[in-house]
Amino acid sequence: MPISNLMQVGGNNSMINETNSSDPHSSLENVCNRTELRPVAIYLPPLLETNLSLALLYIVLMSILMVLGTFGNFLIILISTINNTFNKAGKAFMVNLAIADLCVAGVADPMCILGVVKGATFFDDKLEFCHFIASMCLTACFCAFLSLTMLTINRCFYVCHNTFYQKFYSRITVGLLCITCWIIAFLFEFPNFVGWGDHTFDKKNHQCIWDRTASLSYSLFVSVCLIGGPLVVMAICNIRIVLEIWQKKKSIYELDSDGHYSSLKVWNETVRTSKTLFVIFTLFMMCWTPYAVVIAIDIGDKLSMETHLFVTMVAHTHSSLNFTIYFISNPRFRRSVLGLLRCRCIRVVKGPVSQSSESAERKTLGMVVNSISL
Structure with missing residues (x-):
């Protein structure tokens, strides 16, 4: 049985009767004897x-x-x-x-x-x-x-x-x-x-x-x-x-x-x-x-x-x-994060940064880390 939406209805095993109608002259008793049981499947939509x-x-x-x-x-x-x-x-x-x-x-x-x-x-x-x-x-x-x-x-x-x-x-x-x-x-x-x-x-x-x-x-x-x-x-x-x-x-x-x-x-x-x-x-x-x-x-x-x-x-x-x-x-953390994002955006736009710019970026990262006090 799938995990979803095929659920049995009514009690433990809800069933319906399915009769074999191959013999049209069969009696009610024979019909009952040929009854088969099948679980009812119900679809639960999203x-x-x-x-x-x-x-x-x-x-x-x-x-x-x-x-x-x-x-x-x-x-x-x-x-x-x-x-x-x-x-x-x-x-x-x-x-x-x-x-x-x-x-x-x-x-x-x-x-x-x-x-x-x-x-x-x-x-x-x-x-x-x-x-x-x-x-x-x-x-x-x-x-x-x-x-x-x-x-x-x-x-x-x-x-x-x-x-x-x-x-x-x-x-x-x-x-x-x-x-x-x-x-x-x-x-x-x-x-x-x-x-x-x-x-x-x-x-x-x-x-x-x-x-x-x-x-x-x-x-x-x-x-x-x-x-x-x-x-x-x-x-x-x-x-x-x-x-x-x-x-x-x-x-x-x-x-x-x-x-x-x-x-x-x-x-x-x-x-x-x-x-x-x-x-x-x-x-x-x-x-x-x-x-x-x-x-x-x-x-x-x-x-x-x-x-x-x-x-x-x-x-x-x-x-x-x-x-x-x-x-x-934390205002310091907020400023540091915004500075880091701004620094990253500038690097993407301008391409490779110089050594001095890279030092400034490292300094910004250091400010962010120091601002995370925990």
């Missing part, structure tokens, strides 16, 4: 055919998120890679988060649009591809949760326990933690391959995704542990950071002699970074809490298609927001 206005709105919004998320996360990764700026632990976690968000915005989001346009029949002969998209999307989301949690914990130790921070967060340790995030994320998704959960084309989400109705225990595990757990940890860390900043604020002019911070400038940068991280956490909570609640309470699949479509789209929105947060909240 959303674009059944609800044009809703489909167009969804396509427009998802297209904006796709472009914004792909461009923004790719730019973060590109700048960090060019300059090899992994000396600060927070930046490594930020890049890991950007890679996970890029998988969602650049791969999963286009498949969501395709599902709305083509419907489940498009994936009937592409089951492995559908399972891959569903697995990749959930793994990337879990990795984003873990990376953001690691980033918040890193910032908490930097602000509240700076001595421990300097000893623990080496390049090797941070690299291993980033790789571990991906391994753990896949292990959390792997139960969908072995029966504790499943992958499917969800007729209400109109996309290839994990089957939220396959197992109540796994759905609760995703909702409470994999989404709720990181939220609790990040909330605790942000509270600790706010309290520490509030205490240090009283003696802000003595920071130059404080063993934890080298200068007042570093402290001001730490405060600004912590505020940005708190905004990222707040938006993460706003995007993923509705989805966590819906999958936990609707294991029977009773809620409307619009509800599931909306909360899933909002959850995917978070993968496109982090770059925007930096661009809006």
Whole structure:
């Protein structure tokens, strides 16, 4: 049976009678004895055919998120890679988060649009591809949760326990933690391959995704542990950071002699970074809490298609927001990005640049990297 739109109607096996009419004189009893049973197939058209206005709105919004998320996360990764700026632990976690968000915005989001346009029949002969998209999307989301949690914990130790921070967060340790995030994320998704959960084309989400109705225990595990757990940890860390900043604020002019911070400038940068991280956490909570609640309470699949479509789209929105947060909240980062783009445009128009121009471009890249405070 295809994953899509060939669904059995009424109970477990809805059937119709098909009689053999080769003998026109057969009795009613013989007709009944020759009755054969066949499942009824029902075609479920794509959303674009059944609800044009809703489909167009969804396509427009998802297209904006796709472009914004792909461009923004790719730019973060590109700048960090060019300059090899992994000396600060927070930046490594930020890049890991950007890679996970890029998988969602650049791969999963286009498949969501395709599902709305083509419907489940498009994936009937592409089951492995559908399972891959569903697995990749959930793994990337879990990795984003873990990376953001690691980033918040890193910032908490930097602000509240700076001595421990300097000893623990080496390049090797941070690299291993980033790789571990991906391994753990896949292990959390792997139960969908072995029966504790499943992958499917969800007729209400109109996309290839994990089957939220396959197992109540796994759905609760995703909702409470994999989404709720990181939220609790990040909330605790942000509270600790706010309290520490509030205490240090009283003696802000003595920071130059404080063993934890080298200068007042570093402290001001730490405060600004912590505020940005708190905004990222707040938006993460706003995007993923509705989805966590819906999958936990609707294991029977009773809620409307619009509800599931909306909360899933909002959850995917978070993968496109982090770059925007930096661009809006950090004037230095905004100026540096615009300078980088302007520099690239000039290079394309004028051809190869001189050595002095190349030095200026490197300087611009350095400004961008320095402006990414995490």
